Amino acid sequence: MLKKSVKINLSNGFHIRPATKFIKKAKKFLCNIQIKLKNNIVDAKSLLQIQTLGISNGDNITIITDGIDEFKALNSLVNLIKSLKE
Numbered sequence: 001m002l003k004k005s006v007k008i009n010l011s012n013g014f015h016i017r018p019a020t021k022f023i024k025k026a027k028k029f030l031c032n033i034q035i036k037l038k039n040n041i042v043d044a045k046s047l048l049q050i051q052t053l054g055i056s057n058g059d060n061i062t063i064i065t066d067g068i069d070e071f072k073a074l075n076s077l078v079n080l081i082k083s084l085k086e
Contacts, residue, residue, distance in 0.1 A: 019050050021084070026077060
C-alpha cells in the first residue's frame with residue numbers, strides 16, 4: 001500500500017470535470033485506489049463517492065493505492081492533480 005498527499009489548487013474545488021478526468025485515469029489501473037479527506041475514505045473510481053467528500057480549493061487529499069500497479073497509479077494520479085487547471 002502506498003500513500004501520498006496532494007493539495008487541490010482549483011478555484012472551484014474538485015468538481016465534476018476534474019473528478020471525471022481523475023476517475024478515467026484511475027480506472028486504467030488494476031489496483032485499488034482510494035481518496036482520503038480528513039477522516040473520510042472513498043473509492044477513487046466512483047464519481048458519486050468522490051463528490052460526497054466535497055473537496056474544496058486548498059484541501060489536502062491523500063491518494064491511497066494498493067495492488068499490482070500501485071506505484072505507477074499513485075505517481076500518475078498525483079501528477080494529474082498537479083497538472084489540472086480550471
